[in-house]
Every structure is written in C-alpha cells, then in structure tokens.
Amino acid sequence: MRNVNTPQNRAVERSQLLKGVLDLAVLAVVAEQDAYGYDVVRKLRTYGLNDVAEASVYGTLRRLFSTGYLSSYVVPSEEGPHRKYYGMTAIGREWLVEQQSQWIDFRNVIDAIIKNDEGVS
Amino acid sequence: MSNISDHLKVAAVFAESVRRELRHLPADAVADLTDGLESDIASSLLDGVKLADPAEYATDLLRGAGLSVDKQSTGGRSVVSENYDRILAAFAKAKTFTTGLAPAWWLTRAWVVTQVLGWVLNDSDDTRVLVGQWGEEKILGVAVFIAVLYLSVVLGRREVKKSRLRNVITLSVVVAGAFLTTGQFQPGSNQGFSYSASPVTLPCGLVPNFVGLSVMEMKNMQESGAVSYAIEYYDKETTANMTQTIWNQPATDFRKLIVVEQENPSQMSCTTPVILYVEEGAVATTTVPVQTSSTIASQLSTTTSSVVSRVVSTTSSVAKQVNRTTTSLSR
Numbered sequence: 039m040r041n042v043n044t045p046q047n048r049a050v051e052r053s054q055l056l057k058g059v060l061d062l063a064v065l066a067v068v069a070e071q072d073a074y075g076y077d078v079v080r081k082l083r084t085y086g087l088n089d090v091a092e093a094s095v096y097g098t099l100r101r102l103f104s105t106g107y108l109s110s111y112v113v114p115s116e117e118g119p120h121r122k123y124y125g126m127t128a129i130g131r132e133w134l135v136e137q138q139s140q141w142i143d144f145r146n147v148i149d150a151i152i153k154n155d156e157g158v159s
Numbered sequence: 160m161s162n163i164s165d166h167l168k169v170a171a172v173f174a175e176s177v178r179r180e181l182r183h184l185p186a187d188a189v190a191d192l193t194d195g196l197e198s199d200i201a202s203s204l205l206d207g208v209k210l211a212d213p214a215e216y217a218t219d220l221l222r223g224a225g226l227s228v229d230k231q232s233t234g235g236r237s238v239v240s241e242n243y244d245r246i247l248a249a250f251a252k253a254k255t256f257t258t259g260l261a262p263a264w265w266l267t268r269a270w271v272v273t274q275v276l277g278w279v280l281n282d283s284d285d286t287r288v289l290v291g292q293w294g295e296e297k298i299l300g301v302a303v304f305i306a307v308l309y310l311s312v313v314l315g316r317r318e319v320k321k322s323r324l325r326n327v328i329t330l331s332v333v334v335a336g337a338f339l340t341t342g343q344f345q346p347g348s349n350q351g352f353s354y355s356a357s358p359v360t361l362p363c364g365l366v367p368n369f370v371g372l373s374v375m376e377m378k379n380m381q382e383s384g385a386v387s388y389a390i391e392y393y394d395k396e397t398t399a400n401m402t403q404t405i406w407n408q409p410a411t412d413f414r415k416l417i418v419v420e421q422e423n424p425s426q427m428s429c430t431t432p433v434i435l436y437v438e439e440g441a442v443a444t445t446t447v448p449v450q451t452s453s454t455i456a457s458q459l460s461t462t463t464s465s466v467v468s469r470v471v472s473t474t475s476s477v478a479k480q481v482n483r484t485t486t487s488l489s490r
Contacts, residue, residue: 060223075199080206092203093177093216097223100192112407115198118167118399122195 049089056090062137063087064098065126068108069134072125075099099124107133163201164397170200171393171400173210180217184226192220194403265315269308276303370421374405374413374437382410389432395419396438415439 056063067073067081075096082090102108107130112120126134174196181189200210210216221228277300369377374392381390392401405413417440421433 074202075195076202076206079199079203091211091219091223092199092208093211093219094223096196096199097192097220097225100224112195112404117163118201118394118397119171119197119401120195120404121198 052089053091056087059141060090060094060098061102062134062141064095065102065107065130065134065137068099068124069126069131072123074113074121074123078124102130106130163205166201166204167197167397167399169204169210170197171398173200173213173216174400175391176213177217177220180214181221188226190403190406192224194407197400261315262312265311266308269304269311272307272311273300273304276307368421369418369433369435372418373440374416374418375410377418377435378405378410378413391432391434393434393436394438395436398436401437 063082063085064078067078070081073081076092078099079090079092079095082095099108103110103124106127108124109127110122110124112122114120174193177196178189178193181192184192204210211219218228281296377390377392390402392405393399394401416437418435419438419440420436422435
C-alpha cells in the first residue's frame with residue numbers, strides 16, 4: 039500500500055488547509071500593527087505557519103487591498119527601495135470580526151466531529 | 160552575501176525575473192503586484208531565506224492575488240502583443256537570411272547575363288542550352304563573366320548601402336518626429352524644423368543619449384508618449400530598481416535625480432528595456448512644456464533643446480557610422 043503520510047503530502051495538505059484561512063490570518067496580523075509584506079510573512083511564521091509561501095502572502099495583501107480591507111502607504115528607505123506598508127481599513131476590521139466569528143463556529147464543528155471520531159476509533 | 164547592498168542587488172535581479180514571468184499581464188497590473196517587492200525580498204534574504212524559482216514565485220503571487228495563472232487568458236499585453244513580437248522576430252530573421260543570400264544572387268545574375276550576352280553575340284544555336292553560349296570562345300566568355308561579376312558586386316553593394324542609409328534616415332525621422340510631436344513643437348511653427356506629421360509612436364526606436372537629463376524630464380517624456388520603449392531606472396549607487404517608485408510618485412519629486420549613466424545609447428530598442436542609472440544631482444532647471452500652440456515659441460524649454468540635440472547627435476553619430484561602414488565596403 040502506498041505511504042500517503044510523507045512530509046511532502048503533509049505539506050500539501052497543510053497548504054490546502056491554509057488556503058481557506060490565509061485571508062483571515064493575514065488580516066489578523068495586520069490588525070495587530072501595520073506591516074510590510076515580509077513583516078507579515080515573518081509574523082505568520084512566528085505563529086507556526088512555517089511553510090507559508092512568501093509570494094502567496096504578498097498576493098493576498100494586494101487582493102485584500104484591492105477589495106478595500108487594507109490600506110497601503112509607501113515608506114521611503116535610505117538604504118534601498120521603498121517599503122510598502124499595509125494597514126487595516128474600517129471595512130477590513132468589520133470583515134475580520136465577522137470572519138473570526140465564522141472561524142470559531144467552524145472550528146467548534148470540526149473539533150466536535152474529530153473528537154467524536156476519536157471516540158469511535 | 161555579506162551586507163544589505165549585496166542583498167538589494169540580488170533582490171533587484173530576482174524581482175526583475177519575477178516581473179518577466181508576469182509580462183503577459185498589463186503593465187499596471189505588474190506594477191501593482193510587484194510594488195515594494197525588492198525590499199520584501201531583500202528582507203527575506205537577510206533572514207537567510209533561499210529564493211524560489213521566479214516562475215513559481217510569480218505563480219504564487221498570482222494565486223494569492225486571485226488572478227489567473229494561465230498566461231493565455233490574463234489579457235493586457237496578451238496574444239496580440241506577443242504575436243506582434245513574433246512577427247518582428249520572424250521578419251528580422253528572414254531579413255538576415257535574405258541579406259546573407261545577396262552574394263549568391265550577385266553571382267547568379269552575373270552568370271545569367273554572361274550567358275545571355277554569349278547567346279546574343281554568337282551565332283544562335285538552338286541545339287545548345289544556355290550554359291556555354293560562348294561556344295569556342297570560352298576564354299572570352301570567362302573574361303566577360305569576370306567583368307560582369309565585378310559590375311554585379313559593385314551594383315549589389317550600392318544597393319545594400321542605399322538600403323542601410325534608407326533605414327537609418329527613416330529611423331532618424333521617426334525618432335526625431337517622436338520627440339518633436341510631443342507638444343513641444345508644432346507643425347509649421349517657426350522653429351526651423353520640418354518633420355513628418357505621420358503617427359510616430361512605435362514600440363521600438365533608436366535610443367538617444369539621456370545622460371544629464373533629470374528623471375522628472377524623462378518621466379514627462381514617457382508620459383507624453385515621446386519615449387515609447389520601456390525604460391528602467393536604477394540607483395547608481397545601490398543598483399536598486401527605482402522604476403516602480405518613479406512611476407508611483409509625481410514627476411516633480413525627481414527634479415534632483417539625474418541620469419548619470421545609460422546602457423546602450425544609439426542602439427535599437429524593441430523588446431529590451433533601456434537601462435538608466437540615476438543619482439542625486441543639481442536641481443534641474445527645466446520646466447514641463449506647455450502644450451499649446453500659441454506659446455510654443457516662447458516656451459521652448461531646455462528639456463526640448465537638450466532632447467532634440469541628443470536626437471540630432473545620435474542621428475549624426477549613426478550617420479557617421481554608416482558612412483564609415485559604406486566607405487569600408489567600397490574599399
């Protein structure tokens with residue numbers, strides 16, 4: 039029987055799980071404090087999302103900006119190219135609260151299912 | 160990598176590779192997606208993160224942004240523009256190939272003329288094919304062939320020279336016209352210039368020397384359409400790519416930023432961007448030209464003069480180069 043529990047498969051599964059909640063995670067990080075792209079990546083990794091792809095986060099930031107959930111501003115740097123910072127908008131904060139609530143409900147449902155499944159096995 | 164400067168250089172190169180992977184998108188979409196990318200990449204390099212494959216990176220960027228990763232369906236530059244590039248490339252290839260065949264053509268026509276002369280000057284003999292029309296007078300035939308071949312080669316070289324000169328003149332007129340019709344000059348004004356009023360915005364052109372101009376002037380020219388090919392700006396000291404920064408901020412912010420170095424002036428630019436290195440210098444004294452015909456004469460700005468003088472200088476240097484080439488060919 040083929041071994042499906044390889045590190046590669048686990049990474050793919052994690053990335054699939056992450057896809058659905060990356061918007062929420064990115065917004066939550068920016069809600070703490072305004073941040074530039076790699077700053078967001080670094081904070082997500084600090085929380086344990088080590089395998090998050092940098093470029094996916096940058097793309098997500100652009101999309102959240104274009105939908106109006108984030109604002110952005112440029113901070114010039116004397117050492118090199120400018121940094122593009124992102125901050126929350128009012129509509130972004132509303133959406134974050136809504137998403138947090140949905141996530142908690144969803145997580146409770148999944149937790150209940152998993153616990154029940156553990157009891158069966 | 161030991162310092163921030165090294166990381167910035169690597170980041171700039173990598174960001175450019177990612178932009179190339181996104182070139183099927185409209186320019187503004189690419190600019191939006193990759194704005195600030197250099198600093199983010201440099202930061203990750205400082206943390207010891209290894210860079211991914213640019214193509215994979217671009218795909219992640221697109222997916223994250225919710226855009227299609229299918230290069231055929233993402234619009235903008237898209238199929239029309241890429242097909243145009245392919246046609247240009249095929250045309251250039253075909254032209255090179257046919258130019259390479261020119262000596263064979265000169266030889267062939269000399270041989271045909273020799274045979275026709277032999278057929279006319281000697282007694283006609285229908286039993287003989289065209290080859291060997293000089294009959295018993297083969298030595299004379301060979302002498303005539305050499306003479307005709309000489310004439311054929313001289314004539315052929317003249318045609319090549321004319322063709323090259325014609326190309327240079329056409330390009331010079333187009334490039335000069337591109338600058339002159341940006342609103343800084345008007346047809347019929349008393350500036351002592353005459354030029355074609357035909358459309359001049361082309362996807363490529365002969366690149367004048369921009370060294371000494373401020374970025375503000377460059378940006379004004381780009382926005383007015385006078386410079387239609389892609390230009391990339393790099394910081395002379397750090398080599399950081401400043402193109403996006405320059406596009407995202409008003410032209411007047413860059414009065415002090417001067418073009419101090421340029422790669423490939425006087426060359427053709429079609430698909431390769433023109434690379435300009437900039438650094439802080441004296442404040443540019445030029446103003447943005449006002450595009451009304453009534454004020455053209457009084458508002459002939461330094462910008463216009465310097466650009467036109469550079470175009471003229473470029474044109475004349477190219478003409479000199481052609482002259483040298485044609486002289487050496489004649490020898």
